[in-house]
Amino acid sequence: MKKRRLGNILLGSALTVSLIATSGVPNNVLAKDQGQTKVTEAERILKNLNDEQRRALKQLEVGPGFVISPDINVNTPELVNVIVEFKQAPAKVELMKQAAKGKKVALSSAKIKVEASHQQFKKEFNKLTGLKIAYSQNVNESKITREYKNAFNGVAVTVPGNVLEELVKSDVVKRIWNNKEIKLDLPKEPKELKSTAQSGSADSNQQIGADKLHEEKVTGKGIKVGVIDTGVDYNHPDLKNAYKGGYDFVDNDSDPMETTYEDWKKTQYPEVDPSSGSTYYTSHGTHVSGTVAGQKKNHVDYAVEGVAPESDLYVYRVLGPYGSGTTDAVLAGIDKAVGDDMDVINLSLGASVNDALYPTSVAINNAMLSGVVAVVAAGNTGPNENTVGSPGTSAFAITVGASDVSQTIATYSASAGDKKYSDIKLLGKNYTDKLEDLKDKSLDVVFVGLGKSSDVEGKDLKGKLALIQRGEIALDEKIQNARKAGAEAVIIYNNVEGEIAAYLGESTGYVPTFQLSKADGEHLKSQENVKFTFGLLGSVQTEGDHLADFSSRGPVAQNYDIKPDVVAPGVAIFSTYPEYMNDPEDGDNYDIAYTRMQGTSMASPHVAGAAALLLQEHPDYTPFDVKAALMNTADEMKEKYSVNEVGAGRIDVYEAAHAGVSLKVLDKTENVEGKETVEIDEETGSIAFGSHYQKDEELNLDKKVMIENHEKEDKEFKVKVEFLPAKDNIQDAKKNGVEVKIPDSISVSSEGKKEVKPAIHVPLDAANGRYEGYIHFVNKIMRKTIKFHLQSVTQIKVLIILN
Template sequence: MGYPGRLAVLLLVAATATAVVAHNDTGEHKNYLVIVRAPYEYDTNVYKNVSSWHASLVSSVCDQAKEQLDADPEAATRLIYSYRNVINGFAARLTEDEVHHMSEKDWFLKALPEKTYQLMTTHTPRMLGLTGPMFHPGVWNRTNMGEGMIIGILDGGIAGSHPSFDGTGMPPPPAKWKGRCDFNSSVCNNKLIGARSFYESAKWRWEGIDDPVLPIDDSAHGTHVSSTAAGAFVPGANAMGSGFGTAAGMAPRAHLAFYQVCFVGKGCDRDDILAAIDDALDEGIDVLSMSLGDDSAGDFAADPIALGGFSAVMRDVFVCTSAGNQGPLPATVANEAPWLLTVAAATTDRSFPADVKLGNGVEITGESHYQPSTYGSVQQPLVMDTSADGTCSDKTVLTAAQVAGKIVLCHSGGNLTNLEKGSILHDAGAVAMIIIFPVDAGSVIMLKAHALPATHVAYKELDKIMAYVNSTQSPSAQLLFKGTVLGNRLAPVVAPFSSRGPSRQNQGILKPDITGPGVNIIAAVPMPNGLPQPPNEMAYKFDVMSGTSMAAPHIGGIAVLIKKAHPTWSPAAIKSAMMTTADTMDGRRMQMLDQDGRPANLISMGAGFINPIKAMNPGLVYNQSAHDYIPYLCGLGYNDHEVTSIIHPAPPLSCKQLPVIHQKDLNYPSIVVYLDKEPYAVNVSRAVTNVDNGVAVYAASVELPASLSAKVTPDLLGFREMNEVQTFTVTIRTKDGQTMKDRIAEGQLKWVSRKHVVRSPIVVSRKKFFKENAMANNGQRVGDS
């Protein structure tokens, strides 16, 4: 499949091409991302475009830039992608010998070997205040649901014919749209305006990936996240009979451009990701949502999300990413670049109670999406998996003789998924299944609909169940299905899987930034997993999924609405509006909790849970342009070539000619400081921009533990007009002038006016989390002393 502006057949300029150097072309070919040294640019009098120039660079070290591969008897081009926006370079198939010869060229900066990245509803619009109660219009009323905006999604495949992508009643895309949709005219419409596959790099790395022709795969992931961000209204949506309602994305009137960069079982190739972002920026998107990333937190100069994201921000495209699913361990957060919005995941206030009533009358709280009306709620024999780990992963134990007509208790884990266990038990004649979640999950239950009636129970309930089982020779139980319940006041709770900070690449910036709905999200799928026969027609089209992958498109869709209402706001202003208005309280108006029942800390939830209503009118924002990040990059220790590579296609620069901005002083909506040196005091500089109409006066208020003090100078800010900027300094110190007693302290800075509260979270630590040069040392942890 060819791409406009990108080389499909290698072009050689006969009269002016660089002389070809013959090398042994029989070595192992691998994909490399080759970065060209700035300020090298192509001569427009010699090469008609950047692709032909990159082709000449490849041909300078390859035998006519052609290869004969055993797996492909046809001559294949060596140049995979020629990038225009995201980086000054190209992707190519090269041998180690060829890379060595290329490194001797004066235009060569570095070559990065291939790398793979991983993929990380009916109620959430109302929960988030998008619809609004009667007589109090919500965000949708104020933004026309994002009409005229374009959100780009990078993910796996998409079920383009799904009703969530129906274009009925949608206006045509705006004139700026330059992309294409590779589905036919019966699928492409005014909702799904773009759909393409990027596989040119992946096809060389994985057997079985041929030209996908259409951006479709067997995964539900891409369809689910796309409908969450911008799905159309679909009445009667439900997940296996639960959660009935009208499904809609966060921006249901926005246009959707989909870019397939991930493939089932293969992941997402770095060079394909870069190519998709490269084209998306030329095609006219307003917001980019990517539920994928690198859990190892590579440095920004080699990370496609960071590289492509910076190019996007230079074009005022807002970029939303997922924090990763490696929680609850600390220092696992992905997508750490400060120009990206990094989203953690939390529960919603909707639950699906399905309790277990034991034979002794004790009821155990559980949840289930599949609650069949045909299930007879009577006491049935209760049995356990008798294998060593109790996970129901041994098929030789789960025989009909052992489980037929019985309820089976299974622990999560083992070598089978819970869906696979349910299918095996169903085939063996079990009447129901009780799944015990692992201890790390705490109070948060991630649901799936199984092939037989089942409920999911928190690990803390296991002692009650085992006490009963051990008290009788014939234990029994029954499942009590109670439907769908809204208004859980304990929500939101930070999900156990949601990756936590601190950031490894820039420990002076708080990551994740914000939290969104990411647990048990009902959204569109090509076909639900688990249940052989869905209970109704619409249940074939929706399913429940959990992950920070689900949280990111919620926030991406909300960014569309904010940008629609405020078209001149920069990506940094939109991010600030979200972060400074986020909620840290749950439905009880008490501190949000982590999955273990303890108060959630800032490195798990960031600034808090998204509040779209408040974010539409934040009062003040911490604004900055893409150019403002450059002195910060110099301060991180990147050299001139690396900085120039990150900020491409901006012109080359020298860090020596710029004032260095330390991480603590980046004009960010959150504050992180380290009191690791005498006199244990740090000054932090910030600037705020007035985005509200009229005269306003804001007073500073800082909340920190008693052992710390803070002074804000000035502590009153007066604004007379829109877009007026005021600067201030915060000095944070220990009160006794000695080192901090606690490892970490948390607090907040609030600027308060008659109309607004502009809140910035504060993290104070007595020492750095990682060695100073985290990039050079791969983020090695520093132990407490």
């Protein structure tokens, strides 16, 4: 049963601009930017002004503004690589800008404007670069390397640095950015992974409710998802039929295959980059693609089914060897994906710049305005605050943090001598191991100490069970040493009280490995000439829904926007892997072409897949409808977190697909546009009351929330405000008299709308800091939640520069 559309894309002046100004701070999204974009002091001052000062200065010039990125050398005659942003908006965004003014413009006319801006720039560029004597002998090597027209209007160029100040005099040019290097920067993989933080594709699909939608034949069929990444091994059996095309912006052809092992063998480059630890050959995009669109076609029992297994997968390769690339290629990937009419794009990479004015942020916002759901990883630089990176700082993007997932872990009952064991947990296994083959099998137990190579040397382990004590070397190494010595199975017992809080998953170097407590392990060791007999195969379920430590946190610098918007499974996610990664020798062996990876990079494709499911179920949803649906229905985490750590919570796509009521916050945010400050409308699922200077009077603020009932019966909601308890920079709201006022109950008629205005009251003597919480709208069959956040300060420093 199709649900009705939740609402219009944006209201009022929302369509006049497509980005928000924030200041730059050093952090990363997933890919690491080699350098930091700075903002001019004038712009920084503007962003820090309080409300009254901002209104007073609104009509004044703010100086030269951000025209040429300060990290570009404009005096050098040497060639520099830059990105030039044009003033003219992309065609689809231009339509919306004009519609906001009450004007109708044909798409063809808007495209003509875009094309005219490119032609004018080329004319001026060619004229300028012909002045060899005036600038540099290198000027004849100047060239336009890429053109962007869909999600971003501008070009990438190579020119002498001392030409740029003339270039910005063009009526076409708005800003010039440094074309930065980007490298993948996944969180460091621990040798031992927390057992509550493991997941296979079935587990994470179940965690977010995708499995129930699959049962209802909601599989993403007909929805085009673009993965902008390192490429894809499109020969993988789980991806072969899902893959429909794409483009390679590294080699500039239509074949977005990952950088392969064979590619590396043809070069003289080192296999591993000593500075980053990354291999020349890549795998990241294949793993992300499996989470989105894996079709479980491989003939192994651990084949991967993605969140949207019948979606159409398009891949745009923007990062090459060692997982590195440049901003111009990433921008090109976004631009082409919008031009190719993708329904959803996933960006599991980004720059280390907390700046929504950065070109990729502009492109992401314009993608959303153009009708493309843009999902972006929040970053891997947690657990500190303000670590979310661009374009995850974008107001319009669905920014995703990482949580762990409830997982099914195999167990066995067993006996040895006079001792019976119940539910000994699996610690790791080979991809091809069939655990059921151990049932009723008895193996001789051989104690091999700590499991070092010297401990197993000379021991007869063939067809036996190696008993190993935890400690000194990694669990992973212990298992591999025992396997090399011929062990058929392994038990590792703890060296401290309690169980080993780890689960290693699958590896080609493993044999079936289980864990025991310290007491049970020492008892087993004390028995001589004992056989260990496996009994019944079972399983246990771990808890899940805890935030990953590495997941980047908000708020966004300066404007205090709440980020991330949601979280999704992103720790040790099991997905597809290029064939050459686990078996690089000649011949194809896709039986073991899988691995676990972790990062917000792995969380983001869960949300991209969820968006595809929503668009199949609700084909008239806008990107903002999708965002609101996912935020409104997100589930609470197992612990109390700041709204700037988990956003609305962990997504529940099943609830999102069947939601008959939506809540949208109709907000506004400010942006530095040229030489003036403008406001743009923002339609989202959270309330950011902002940062305020409280001097002589109490603070009272409100925000508009639109409740839309799409069902044919009236709805009655009980409303409850929940402040988060005091912690770190979060203040105790009750103690300080801070309260959010909203009616205790709200009625919405069938297929009707109701506007409410939650209002926050802050007494004059309230302590400085943050006040965070949730507004819960609950009726007998559903629960909706809106998060809120306010920062209160006592003073503001203003710097005035006189020339």
